[in-house]
Structure formats: C-alpha cells, structure tokens
C-alpha cells in the first residue's frame with residue numbers, strides 16, 4: 001500500500017497523519033522531520049495546553065514538559081487549560097498534560113522535567129530543537145529567552161491576557177533578537193498583569209498557543225515558507241478579532257544577553273529580583289505595624305462574638321460583585337486613593353476591618369487609614385483567599 | 399499642525415478611556431519627533447496613572463513603539479521626525495499565559 005510514498009512511514013502513520021501529509025509543502029519528508037524533532041514546552045497553562053496537544057497530534061517525536069514544581073491544576077484553570085480535567089484538579093500540571101498527550105498520541109515520547117530554573121535552564125534548552133515559551137510571568141520569560149540565546153535554540157514566545165495576545169520568534173538565526181534585545185528592562189511590576197489578577201477569556205491564549213504549535217510545525221518540518229515570525233511580532237486583539245503583524249528589530253549588539261560584550265551568567269542571575277526591580281509600589285506604604293493585622297481565625301472570632309465593626313472590602317468592584325462576605329461594604333482601593341476618597345477616610349471612630357483578595361491591597365488601604373490618623377483599624381492577613389483556606393471553603397476561591 | 403493616528407494596545411488603552419486608536423492634530427513646531435510626542439501624550443492626553451506610560455522622564459520599560467507597524471528602533475527611535483498621517487503605536491508587552 002502507498003508504494004510510492006516514502007517507505008519509512010508505516011501504514012498506520014500514513015492513516016493517522018494523512019491529512020497533513022496531503023499538504024504538498026509538508027508531505028512525508030516533513031512528517032519524518034517532525035518525528036525526529038524535540039520540542040520543549042515551558043508552562044502548561046492556557047498557552048502550553050493547546051500548543052502541546054497540537055504538537056502531539058501532529059506527531060512531534062519528543063515533547064519535553066516543564067512547569068513550576070508546585071503548579072497544580074486548579075478549578076479556575078479549566079476554562080482555558082483544556083489539556084487538564086476536573087478529575088485531575090490538584091495534580092501536577094506536567095503530569096496532567098502528559099496524560100492528555102499520551103491519550104491523544106501514544107507514539108509521542110514525553111520527557112517530564114521538574115523545574116526550569118537558572119541552574120538547569122541552559123542544559124534543558126540545549127537538548128531541544130525548539131522551545132515554546134508558554135509561561136505566565138516576567139522572570140520566567142527572561143530566563144527562557146536567556147537560555148535560548150546562549151544555546152542558540154530557536155524560541156517561539158507567546159503571551160496572552162484579557163482579550164490580547166502576542167507571538168514572536170526569538171533567537172531563530174544569528175541575526176534574530178532575543179527577548180532582552182526588545183525589552184532590555186522589565187516593566188514596573190505595577191504595570192504587569194497576570195491572568196490570575198486581570199482575567200483572560202479562554203480562547204485568547206487558545207488562539208496564541210495554537211499558533212505557536214502551527215509555527216513550530218512549519219519550522220520543524222522545514223516547510224520553507226517565505227515568511228515566518230522571525231523579526232516580526234503578531235499582535236492579536238480578540239476584542240475586535242484583529243490580527244496585525246509588525247516588523248521588529250534584529251539582534252542588538254549591546255544586548256545584555258546576546259550582545260558582543262555580554263557577561264550575564266544565567267545560573268548566578270537573580271531573575272526574580274530583576275523582575276521585581278521595576279517595582280513601583282512604595283515599600284514604606286506596606287510597612288504596617290503587626291498589631292494592626294489580624295488572622296482569619298481572629299476575624300472569625302470577632303464575627304462570632306457579635307461585637308460591632310465595619311468590614312471594608314477594597315477589591316475592584318467587579319470582584320466584589322463576583323463574591324463577598326455578607327456584611328462587607330465595597331470601597332475599592334482605587335477610589336479610596338482619589339482625593340474625594342482621601343477626604344472620607346478619617347471619618348468615624350468605630351472599629352474598621354479591611355479585607356482584600358490576598359492581603360496586599362488591604363495593607364495599602366490600612367496604611368492610608370493610619371496616615372490619616374484613624375485608629376481602631378486593622379486588616380485581615382491573607383485576605384479572602386486565606387478566609388477560604390482556613391475558615392470557610394464554601395467561600396469562592398479565584 | 400500634523401495629523402497622526404495613535405494606537406494603544408496590550409492594556410495601555412486603559413489610560414485613554416479604553417480607546418485603542420485616536421486621531422490627534424499636534425502643533426508641528428513643538429511636537430516634531432516621537433520624543434516630543436511622548437511628552438505631548440503625557441501632558442495632554444493622560445489624566446491619571448502616568449506611571450503606566452512614563453518612568454524616570456522617559457517611556458517606561460515594556461512598551462514597544464511602532465511607526466507605521468515598524469519597530470521605532472529601525473527608524474531613529476526617539477528622534478524619528480513625525481510625518482503627516484503617520485500611525486504611531488504604543489504596545490505594552492504581555493506576560494500572561
């Protein structure tokens with residue numbers, strides 16, 4: 001059967017991959033190249049799930065998977081991280097994605113890695129033909145790019161948040177830029193959104209992760225189409241369903257990583273510190289006295305005792321609308337910090353308790369109250385997330 | 399006066415009442431280069447949270463500037479001389495996944 005096609009593709013593979021084998025620029029030789037390829041997917045979230053599944057479906061020979069060691073599947077991941085499942089909530093994401101890949105295509109060899117850190121990043125990147133950056137934070141993005149720049153491993157870098165997505169090819173050739181060439185300094189952390197805090201519509205990372213897989217398949221099978229995303233960046237605006245591709249710079253000679261006089265040593269570089277370096281939150285503002293902070297248990301006791309207090313929830317109003325404690329009054333930190341809010345802040349003398357999502361914004365609010373001379377005010381350590389974990393697991397976790 | 403189309407993306411539109419694009423007419427004596435345009439945007443178009451756009455007197459890190467869909471580093475960056483009808487984009491890099 002199929003006597004004329006390449007003899008090294010067996011009958012079962014011809015059937016499995018027939019629809020892509022029919023693409024003239026791909027064909028049996030493309031399939032064979034894919035089967036010999038090794039791809040590393042860093043991050044098994046909204047981008048990594050579709051990317052890894054499409055790579056597996058297409059028959060990439062070896063797929064490496066890595067995520068943070070403690071990153072487990074959560075219920076709030078399931079609207080977009082479709083390789084995971086309800087039954088695998090609480091399972092490590094790498095293990096969960098490996099199961100999904102195995103179920104889709106048992107021919108794929110899966111390599112599970114425990115972590116991608118400064119001490120092993122170079123060694124990991126160097127053992128793959130291509131890396132997909134599917135991470136969700138600034139520090140990891142610099143680390144993945146640095147490891148690819150130093151090992152000259154092509155890097156397809158995707159990102160998504162809200163209804164926006166971006167995708168580009170770094171380190172593809174000697175002239176290609178790395179992430180640091182384009183973004184030498186990290187943004188101030190107050191300008192960095194994450195899907196956990198800012199939200200994301202599931203199909204948005206789905207679109208970008210799927211395109212990462214498409215670009216990976218074209219690259220690995222050497223389809224030699226005239227244009228790829230080398231020195232181009234795709235901008236996807238899901239709110240208007242618009243794709244734009246813009247031209248970006250080549251490798252920068254003065255780049256801290258891939259420049260000629262780079263001295264950056266990946267294992268010794270403090271990535272977390274570097275990413276926090278652009279911090280713009282006033283450190284002093286969070287310096288609240290410990291006696292002004294109460295634990296969720298202490299707050300629960302105050303609630304039970306029936307003593308009087310006012311609970312102020314300083315989260316943004318859409319989060320308050322999603323869920324809140326019955327007695328809470330919404331006063332978003334943002335409006336508190338406007339001048340009309342600051343005028344109101346010193347009013348009253350009764351007991352005030354401040355709560356937010358995780359216990360950070362509440363400290364900033366607490367600082368404002370204390371600075372305004374208000375006494376008898378405290379905030380709840382760990383916020384509503386701790387409330388869920390320690391006191392009431394019926395209160396939604398998000 | 400020079401007429402320009404400004405475009406904002408990657409979340410920066412939040413600084414401009416969620417407008418992703420707007421046409422502006424800028425005085426050509428005082429707003430000659432992109433550097434001047436950044437100052438013009440800071441002083442006349444942004445009402446709050448200037449730190450999302452400017453830090454230490456210059457464009458904050460993490461914003462890609464495009465002149466007619468081309469990285470400004472390929473066309474003189476801050477010193478690029480604005481031309482009638484130019485599309486200038488400010489795109490914040492995204493980190494989520």
Ligand SMILES: [Zn+2]
Pocket residue numbers: 149177178179180181182251252255256257258259
């Ligand atoms: Zn570089």
